[in-house]
Amino acid sequence: MLSKKTKYGLKALTFLASQKGRAPVQISEIAKHENISQKFLESILLTLRKTGLLGSKKGKGGGYYLIKEPKDIPMTTVMRVLEGPIAMVPCVSLNFYEKCEDCPDEASCSVHKLMLQVRDSTLEVFRNNTLADLVP
Amino acid sequence: MLSKKTKYGLKALTFLASQKGRAPVQISEIAKHENISQKFLESILLTLRKTGLLGSKKGKGGGYYLIKEPKDIPMTTVMRVLEGPIAMVPCVSLNFYEKCEDCPDEASCSVHKLMLQVRDSTLEVFRNNTLADLVP
DNA sequence: TTATTACCCTATCGATTTAATAGAGTAAGC
DNA sequence: GCTTACTCTATTAAATCGATAGGGTAATAA
Incomplete structure (x- = not known):
């Protein structure tokens, strides 16, 4: 069985990939759009960042963004x-x-x-x- | 991840299929041959019997046996x-x-x-x- | 008929994992 | 320098898993 962690992670990545620009997206926006517990999503995105799939930017206007092209x-x-x-x-x-x-x-x-x-x-x-x- | 239940069940079925005749095989023999906890295996074989994959015979000389041909x-x-x-x-x-x-x-x-x-x-x-x- | 054998069933238990929550800390930007 | 938003640690309830214990029941041989 697929864990919720994976399911949420896939949805979050897909959502980020669907954004045209590569501007950072806030956790809260992803969580709201995909019906995911924000706190749980935080830990998942953190994992993805540590693995090098995502980058993050702090402060106002910050958020998460894809580092590579989705096709890569x-x-x-x-x-x-x-x-x-x-x-x-x-x-x-x-x-x-x-x-x-x-x-x-x-x-x-x-x-x-x-x-x-x-x-x-x-x-x-x-x-x-x-x-x-x-x-x- | 495959559960031990499935793993043990597969091994038990394979063992039964490898027996030439269709004479009942005792739980203890299967458990010993496949390194499985006998009590745990009991419950697994019971499930397989209830689903119609296995038959069982009680009393002396009893045990479990395949009902159908392995290829079926x-x-x-x-x-x-x-x-x-x-x-x-x-x-x-x-x-x-x-x-x-x-x-x-x-x-x-x-x-x-x-x-x-x-x-x-x-x-x-x-x-x-x-x-x-x-x-x- | 009786003793034995082996299947049958229920209950319990500790360990682990999962999903979620809480709360405080830290860095970047206006 | 204050807000914003990411970062991290700890805790928790619930569920599942694998295993074990112990007794009950039915079929077979003698």
């Missing part, structure tokens, strides 16, 4: 920052790999085999979509 | 029983649809658009795999 922001990046691993099990994760403590042999594990296919197909979707593709 | 058990069925919705958000779920309380219009929702693609590609994987495909 792949969904793989966004999803990994917001949601974490794309794979459904750590043992098939590219960026967050972990061995299962049960399961003596990955090669012969039925779950591994199936989840590898799911990861690949999901990854393909995220690779084929940039932030620009999400804007209506 | 699609992963879509198994995953929906064990994990629930295949979609990452309820608003793109085929079998567990729910409207988002935020989000006034699905057609123009960026999250909806993206998650629809993810659902379709994941669904295709599960449709192309039966239990028979998971057996090593």
Whole structure:
């Protein structure tokens, strides 16, 4: 299940991408437009800024803005920052790999085999979509 | 993230499918072979039986067994029983649809658009795999 | 018929995660 | 120098997960 954090983050990014200019947008405006708790959104935007997806400007007329062009922001990046691993099990994760403590042999594990296919197909979707593709 | 319930369920089903005959297999044997807490596995197998995927036999020589041929058990069925919705958000779920309380219009929702693609590609994987495909 | 075996069911529990809230701090701009 | 708006820390309630305990019930073999 997609977390609200990711959902809100995607909506906020899409909203920023839909703004023609790159003028900073206030948190309050994004929160209001997307029906999101402002305080919760604050922490999400902060995460996105720390990861380098967003920039921020303080003071009057400040707010958040996209650093890169929407078409240069792949969904793989966004999803990994917001949601974490794309794979459904750590043992098939590219960026967050972990061995299962049960399961003596990955090669012969039925779950591994199936989840590898799911990861690949999901990854393909995220690779084929940039932030620009999400804007209506 | 895949729940342990689903993971264990898949392993148990695969183990049953790998048995040549259709003689009942005891819970304890499955639990031991797959490194699963026996009590936890009990509840999972019970779910699978209630859904019609497994049959059980009581008393001495009893246990669980597959009702259908592994090749006739699609992963879509198994995953929906064990994990629930295949979609990452309820608003793109085929079998567990729910409207988002935020989000006034699905057609123009960026999250909806993206998650629809993810659902379709994941669904295709599960449709192309039966239990028979998971057996090593 | 009786004892055994193994399925069946309910309840509980700690740990973790999630979503949200509160409140204070800090930097930029007019 | 005051307002504005981002930044950070801490706390919380609720939900979920994984696991465990313990007893009940039904079917089978002897």
